Amino acid sequence: MKYLVVNAPNFPLSNSSILIEPVDALTIATWIQHNHNDVSFIDLDRFGLDAINDLAANYKVALVVFDYLIALYSSEGVNHLGSLFSALAKRAEYILFVGRIATYFPYEVLDKFPEVYGCIIGEPEVVLADLFKYKDLRLLKNNPQIITRESKLDGSKLFSNNKGINIYDLFPKFGPIANRKLCQFDKYIDVHSIIASRGCSGRCKFCSTGGYLGNWKAASPELVLSEIKHLINLGTHKIIFLDDNFSNDQNRITKICEMIIQEKIDITWGCLCRIIDLNEDIIQQMHKAGCRWIHFGIEHDQQTRLKLGKNFSDEDAIRIIQFAQKIGVRIRTSWILDLLEATANSVKNTFELAKIISSYEIKLHFLALRPGSKYYDQVKFPKSIFNNNNVNEIFIHKGSPFNTSSKELELSIVNQFEKFKLEMCDIGYQWVPDARFWDKFNNREALPNEKFFSTSIMRYGLGWVR
Ligand code: SF4
Numbered sequence: 389m390k391y392l393v394v395n396a397p398n399f400p401l402s403n404s405s406i407l408i409e410p411v412d413a414l415t416i417a418t419w420i421q422h423n424h425n426d427v428s429f430i431d432l433d434r435f436g437l438d439a440i441n442d443l444a445a446n447y448k449v450a451l452v453v454f455d456y457l458i459a460l461y462s463s464e465g466v467n468h469l470g471s472l473f474s475a476l477a478k479r480a481e482y483i484l485f486v487g488r489i490a491t492y493f494p495y496e497v498l499d500k501f502p503e504v505y506g507c508i509i510g511e512p513e514v515v516l517a518d519l520f521k522y523k524d525l526r527l528l529k530n531n532p533q534i535i536t537r538e539s540k541l542d543g544s545k546l547f548s549n550n551k552g553i554n555i556y557d558l559f560p561k562f563g564p565i566a567n568r569k570l571c572q573f574d575k576y577i578d579v580h581s582i583i584a585s586r587g588c589s590g591r592c593k594f595c596s597t598g599g600y601l602g603n604w605k606a607a608s609p610e611l612v613l614s615e616i617k618h619l620i621n622l623g624t625h626k627i628i629f630l631d632d633n634f635s636n637d638q639n640r641i642t643k644i645c646e647m648i649i650q651e652k653i654d655i656t657w658g659c660l661c662r663i664i665d666l667n668e669d670i671i672q673q674m675h676k677a678g679c680r681w682i683h684f685g686i687e688h689d690q691q692t693r694l695k696l697g698k699n700f701s702d703e704d705a706i707r708i709i710q711f712a713q714k715i716g717v718r719i720r721t722s723w724i725l726d727l728l729e730a731t732a733n734s735v736k737n738t739f740e741l742a743k744i745i746s747s748y749e750i751k752l753h754f755l756a757l758r759p760g761s762k763y764y765d766q767v768k769f770p771k772s773i774f775n776n777n778n779v780n781e782i783f784i785h786k787g788s789p790f791n792t793s794s795k796e797l798e799l800s801i802v803n804q805f806e807k808f809k810l811e812m813c814d815i816g817y818q819w820v821p822d823a824r825f826w827d828k829f830n831n832r833e834a835l836p837n838e839k840f841f842s843t844s845i846m847r848y849g850l851g852w853v854r
Pocket of ligand 1: 587588589590591592595596597598632633662685
């Protein structure tokens with residue numbers, strides 16, 4: 389059975405200076421391969437829609453991945469899916485759509501695009517595991533996790549996050565989780581990614597991770613180590629773990645670090661963690677194992693943060709981050725300025741806290757109402773993906789305040805933000821206006837003490853010194 393996995397293009401295409409191979413789409417392709425199928429992979433966000441002309445024309449199933457585990461896409465990307473599906477229809481018998489849009493808006497997608505046979509709900513690997521039970525794909529037609537035009541399901545019962553199945557338990561013990569030999573590995577930047585856990589035990593109000601992927605589940609430390617070695621064999625020495633929450637299980641972190649140290653694996657790596665999960669001892673051990681970068685979501689001032697379900701104090705954040713930076717771990721903090729609970733005063737406190745913490749990288753966000761989050765359910769706005777003037781609100785990196793917040797608050801945020809920008813530039817931070825800023829790092833490494841801040845997409849792997 390011939391399968392094709394397509395990483396859909398963004399619009400405009402994502403800047404190649406920040407692009408890492410799309411590990412989520414590659415994982416799906418690898419899973420298909422592990423199940424003894426013939427699979428091809430193409431990343432149209434890297435190579436553009438025309439690259440489709442180089443493909444064969446006889447695939448049984450094409451899976452189109454859009455906004456799955458990597459949140460790079462914009463609302464404009466949605467508007468260009470039509471040309472992708474038309475081009476694919478000439479090459480594949482069945483087109484299946486995968487990711488968050490497929491999961492939360494399947495009937496709209498099917499109405500809009502006649503070429504799409506079905507939308508996969510939730511994690512596609514789990515659904516495919518079911519599909520592979522029969523060689524003739526008979527479950528394509530009546531799998532409850534694939535919405536087709538014939539589906540009899542009640543729309544209100546659409547979503548289930550695959551009953552907590554841990555996809556990593558289904559993978560071979562030594563992977564790979566994402567076979568990079570399926571992609572043109574040398575066409576991406578020098579830091580490469582692993583996603584070795586999914587979901588989160590937290591339920592921060594703005595975040596869709598728990599809603600979409602369920603409770604936290606992870607690959608074993610042995611599988612993680614074999615994935616690291618897979619990348620090293622391809623010449624990589626910088627790895628970013630793009631798990632939404634790498635730090636959920638401290639014993640697992642310790643085990644992974646011990647294995648890296650024992651086997652003398654020569655890498656620098658980064659990951660996304662929670663303040664509540666880490667202490668000085670764990671950070672020290674992570675540093676010893678090559679960790680040179682951690683992302684922490686601080687989000688807003690303490691009072692507002694506690695209302696979101698993020699249970700740590702400003703003091704905890706300051707202590708942990710200052711310790712990490714002192715021993716040589718670069719920190720990126722992320723902040724959401726226009727939370728639903730935000731006030732002019734909370735925004736002022738937030739900027740003050742960001743200045744006190746002074747992480748080397750500061751990512752400022754404007755609120756995105758991600759389907760699957762509590763906020764998404766809470767806010768009254770058109771909940772559709774097509775013909776919706778507010779659709780931009782559901783995508784991250786949109787670069788402007790939340791459309792329906794009060795105009796007074798919006799003005800206050802904008803004014804305070806401009807002041808913050810000037811102050812940070814005065815103390816040596818570089819403002820990143822858009823992703824083209826990172827082009828200069830295609831030819832040089834950042835210094836370990838270079839500092840950046842932005843509302844735009846930020847590059848990984850800069851200033852990580854062994
Ligand atoms: S923001 Fe982070 S900690 Fe909170 S639910 Fe999402 S992944 Fe978990």
